[in-house]
Amino acid sequence: MTTPLAQPAPAEQPTPAELLRSLARTRASLDGEKVTYWWTGDVYSWAPDEPYQRVFGFEGLNVARLVQDAEAGPDAYQLLTREAAFYLDPVSREILETWQDRPVVHVWNDPANQKWRPFPVPVTELGGQVCFSLEIPLAYPSPLPVDRYPDHSAGDTYKALELFQFFADRADLAGPAPSVPATMSWSRMSPWLPWMAQGQRPGGLTFHCRGRKLGSYDEVPERTRAYIADRHPEFAHAPEAWREPNETSWTYFRKLHPPR
Template sequence: MTTPAELLRSFARTRASLDGEEVTYWWSGDVYSWAPDEPYQRVFGFEGLNVSRLVEDAEAGPDAYQLLTREAAFYLDPVSREILETWQDLPVVHVWNDPANQKWRPFPIPTTDLGDQVCFGLEIPLAYPSPLPVAQYPVHSAGDTYKALELFQFFADRADLAGQAPSVPATMSWSRMSPWLPWMARGQRPGGLTFHCRGRKLGAYTEVPERTRAHIADHHPEFAHAPERWSEPNETSWTYFRKLNPPQVKRFGGITR
């Protein structure tokens, strides 16, 4: 792993599979709330999965890839770990991100030498115009700019990476700092959420817990597989909430505004 291209290839074998086979990552953890002058609280459990397929991006040149993925995740009761339908009498909107695609080019991926393991670390600060402007969603938007921080770590054995297999076993951790979720209806109240999860690359989708597979089969069975081809834009919890709750159109004297 001496050049950016070699480093990306090693990361690709950890995160996905070079032969284009589907790869499922599964994770579990918790979601904590924070707000000024309030104690931290574990408000939800959290469980999710990502099913991906890595393909070469021929138009972008050598050593370029497209990661085609769908991602589903579910908010859980923090004690029973059952999938929630409501929270404080509000309907829960789970994560159904289709697609959640990425374009990869060689770049100096941060790595940490852990002896027999290598850790690939990705720190992704986000700041862009919110799909839920406050003027249109005063109860469901924390602000006109969506700000969050996503922190990923992927762990693989050095011996596996030294081999030639297109995919290597891996574990991962993921943390996120984000605003209140739109469906929590917190408006511009100060504070937000911290997600803290860990997981692993599965041998097959059938290794996802049966309860979770059943929920996906009942609601969106397409999430058992990765997309076949590139599409955009990506879905997020914020854009999905907007689809479910389009902004209301006001009419003034027969004129739609």
Template sequence: MTPAELLHAFARTRASLDGAEVTFWWSGDVHSWAPDQPYRRLFGFEGVNVARLVDDPETGGFQLLTREAAFYLDPQTREILDTWEGKPVIHIWNDPANLRLRPFPVPLTELGDQVCFSLEIPLAYPSPLPVAEYPLNSADDTYKALELFQFFAPRSVLTTEEPGVPCTMSWMRMSPWLPWMEQGQRPGGLTFHCRGRKLASYAEVPERTRAHIAAHHPEYAHAPEKWTEPNETSWTSFRRHHAPQPRP
């Protein structure tokens, strides 16, 4: 398949070529690691991404317009947390979380009657939270993380003319400690391990999660209408809401 054909197959998997809103829901856990320390399951994790695909005339590909909300849960009860070790938990409200999809050879593995699109995204860029300004909240002046996605779709996605196909997914992320955890430059970090699926509609999001979104940020039930930037992350959001607190 050509890069353009692969991109269209992936776009059908991740979203819908007709521009309809598509909701992904996922669930999993967040584990900590640190030198000479046992691995710990710190949090459950649950999230929702609502996306709309539009043509991108500049690249010949697509703009994936999305909002994303995700919540840290008690690892036993799976209830949405308010605090952790006496600190307020800051959940994820990323608006936007947009992505440009250009024609490129999307890694594809054939698995019998399924195919898997896999994306490995290493990240390294200047941290929005420099250590000198946020010594309690930042591990390093460079933000480093690794995002690993797998999207599983019917093999027919390679030949169908339908705008979208069913999809299940897995996601793994290695990242520094979250800013609100106040771990400073302590060695170690977090591993997120989740799985989820493309829903038939937003109404299939678990009721507890829909109610929480409706009560706090109801706009997250829908995708953005147009491209905006920059994207929001937990680190940029923390900076917007918390003034620097350098050490004396």
């Protein structure tokens, strides 16, 4: 009589709290140190019966600090961040100041904070790498209602889709370091930007970018660091404490152009 071969026990699945801790080490650092992500890519327009067009280059950075959210429990975090990003000439890659004779309003989001609680983080095993995927559909009352911003608002509901992927090596995540090297991709579908003054024209924009966690803010390209230092030097640093509400391109445009 033959004896059946023993089957290996299935690997124990990580808990939501363990998954969030791995994501936190990839996206930021558990020891509260400042972490800078930098990305680059392009912005494409789409509209019915029109060809897709690359209208802008795009380059940006996010400077973050991760802290424990003591009021929410030992496995909860606050991600304190500022992010700046710049629309570029699609060919020369120079930072634009005007587009079609309109002033360009770059991204100056301060703050851009998040509260993290344990949840089943979507994870894909890619050989020696692990990919964390975050898909964020957005729909809420627009800060720029059409009756007050007829030339700058696509509608009374702001709708967009943010798609993030963060990649880290499995071997790094198996170690004890509070922060691990990582790369990322980011795609975004959104309405026309307010400063483009497209009104309710059908269509919108798709952002397609990729980037990485830097060793320090000093690794941000010199041109970009100089632009930030000249205009908003605070964006070289992460916030020290939680603030709300978050800034967006739409709320920042409203600050520059209050409704009549």
